[in-house]
Amino acid sequence: MAPMSKQPVLTPQSEDFPRWYQDVIAKAELAENGPVRGTMTIRPWGYAIWERIQADLDSRIKETGHENAYFPLFIPMPFFEREADHVEGFSPELAVVTHGGGAELGEPVAVRPTSETVIGDCMSRWIQSHRDLPLLLNQWANVVRWELRPRLFLRTSEFLWQEGHTAHASREEAVEETLRMHRVYYDLMHDTLAMNPVLGRKTAAERFAGAELTYTLEGLMRDGKALQMGTSHYLGQNFARAFDITFSDTDGQLAHCHTTSWGVSTRVVGSLIMTHGDDRGLRLPPRVAPVQAVVIAIRDEVAADARELHAELEAAGVRSRLDDDTHTGFGRRATDWEIKGVPVRLELGPRDVEQAAVTVVRRDTGEKASHPRSGIGAAVVRLLDDVQASLLAETTARRDAETRDGDGPDAVLDGGADGFTRIAWSSLGEAGEATIAEAGYTVRCLVSPDGGVPGADTPDDGLVAYVARAY
RNA sequence: CGGGACGUGGCGCAGCUUGGUUAGCGCGCAGCGUUCGGGACGCUGAGGUCGCGGGUUCAAAUCCCGCCGUCCCGACCA
Structure with a gap:
């Protein structure tokens, strides 16, 4: 028997990585395009993988004290307009229903791109006292963000995810929650998905629309591009003010809550493919494999x-x-x-x-x-x-081998390098960030010099930027 | 929305320039047989409003006009 020596069934990664990605998805029967542009049909094998991720993450979310609930798909348009950054950030990708029941609607409704607003509206009624806090909610749902350039799993107009939404009495508690869930995501990725993402904080330019702080998990794919695999946001009191989420504190004073939100989507299935897959197809870590x-x-x-x-x-x-x-x-x-x-x-x-x-x-x-x-x-x-x-060791070694240090914008502009380039934020800054953006590079996240996750009060100066091309 | 390409059985394509028998090919699919230690082979068979609408013509997949859709490249994104 001649072991492992057949003609490739898939386009080799080195020849054309995007093509390889499409080939695997088709040949492994993970998913296909839906009839409406940007939509995705997830086939049983792909869905089984998602279900494993879902089950694992769901139990981690419950272990940290959260409860699942479900909020409506349709959201009144005015809800979005209450938080200035939020509208601005999401309006370009909003799907809006204008007709229903055979007639034009008096008030068009948005299809949720995320649920801060509808949930904020509920929170304002559910929370009265500090005794109602913290309120720790999660929902598993589909969301719609009209995408111009869709890619199966990575960027589709409709996708499945989990979105956590919590309200707290203090900034300190809310920040703690934000970081806790960021860590939970890391545990999922590291322990179950055999991935080793870089953890850090987003720059102002890359922050979630309406957030004060955004924490991210950035994976490095086998083609040297980074992929944001999950995010956790401290929303400050922005949504609390917009939706009047208030509580009476122990002194009987009325105060605005501090809220958080965090999400992981079917995109992780895409990252699983691109992190572990080789020229012979998918390589599933045993803990997520529907069939081991x-x-x-x-x-x-x-x-x-x-x-x-x-x-x-x-x-x-x-x-x-x-x-x-x-x-x-x-x-x-x-x-x-x-x-x-x-x-x-x-x-x-x-x-x-x-x-x-x-x-x-x-x-x-x-x-x-x-x-x-x-x-x-x-x-x-x-x-x-x-x-x-x-698998974990392999992907960790790959990430480390493809991470180098540099200084200033030229570090990526000259090299045109794949993988991560670590650049002191002080030598880059917002101007440098804008410069490298023109060459297709972005600051994926800011990390402490010792590799740790920067705290909420750690200023950007002194942090190290992880720069890469990204999906 | 700007630039480029393409719509032909389930999938991938040829045919179109130069209109003319029954629209082909590969893969896949069904049945039967031989096979089976790394994507097997043979035989038989099913499957098509040639994207849609109009026009030219004795005759349109092929030429003309319009529409619709898809894909790729640019500006946004879990």
Whole structure:
């Protein structure tokens, strides 16, 4: 057998990365374009991945004391106009419904691009006293932002996400919440998705419309471009003033709340593809893989053994799938599961059965080995942990190798470099930020010199800018 | 909205310049058989208002006009 040596099914990454991305999405059956430009049909395999992310993040959100709720899709237009920066930021991508019930509406309604406003409106009624605080809410929803240049998962006019919205008595508490959720996102990405994003604070230019502070998680994709994978905002009292979210404090004084919002969307599926994928397809970290191990029965006569093996894996706690579709050639099936990114493949043929063994292939390295049939469950569990760890190690090493230091705008203008360039903010500034923008570079975030996340009161001066081209 | 391209079975394309039999090809799909340890092969078969509307003509996928849609490049974005 000639291992791993077939014609590429996908466009190689080095040849045309965007094309590779599209190929993987199509061939792994993750998603496709919807009939309306910018919309996305998420296919079962893609949705299963999202559901794993969702389940993981949902439990983290609940563990930190938040409750899920659901707010309306339609929002009165005037709501947006109450917060000046917010309207300005979102009006270009707002979808507005002008007709309903066969007639023109007296008041057009917006389709939510985000829910600060409708939720703010509720908060103003739900909060009366400091005893009602903090109010910790989250919703899972779809939102619509009319996009001019859509890309599956990365930028679609409609996408799925989770948006947390909280209200607090003090700035200190709200900031703490903002940073807490920023950290929760990091845990999700690092521990579950095997990604190692750079954590930092957005510059004024990149801040969320209506926020005082925006914290971000910036991943580095395999083509050297950065991707914002999640954000957490301290909204100050901006929305509290706009929506009259007030409470009586312990002294009986009426005060405005401090609010936060934070979100992670189906975009992370795109980042998963571009962080771990290789020329053979997707490589899913075991913890998000809908199927962690696939048992391929090579020939009909081993179908019963394969079924047993599959049951054994399930008993060991592995999300296993049996592929006994021997009608389709072995090679075809092996490649299909590879493209779909299943972390471990167990091939069972007559030779294996004869030797009371099973051929085990790990997706990340392509390594193929024969393993005794006994004790296979525990061995696969160990192997999955290994794959999880090595994907994280690989992407971390890649990020570090593609991060360099520079000084001033010229650091990127001269080099035209991929990856991150670390530049002291003091040598860049808002003028430098504008200059590099013309060459397609942006300050992804500001980080403390020691690599930590800058606190809310840490001034920009003295921080280090991570600069990159971004999606 | 500015610049460029393209709409032909599910997908990818050819045919159009020079109008003329039954609109082809690859992949995919269905049935049968041979295969099966890295995207197998053979045979048979299904599937098309040639984006839409109008015009020219004996005759339009092909020429003309209009419309619609899509994709790529620029200004915004989880």
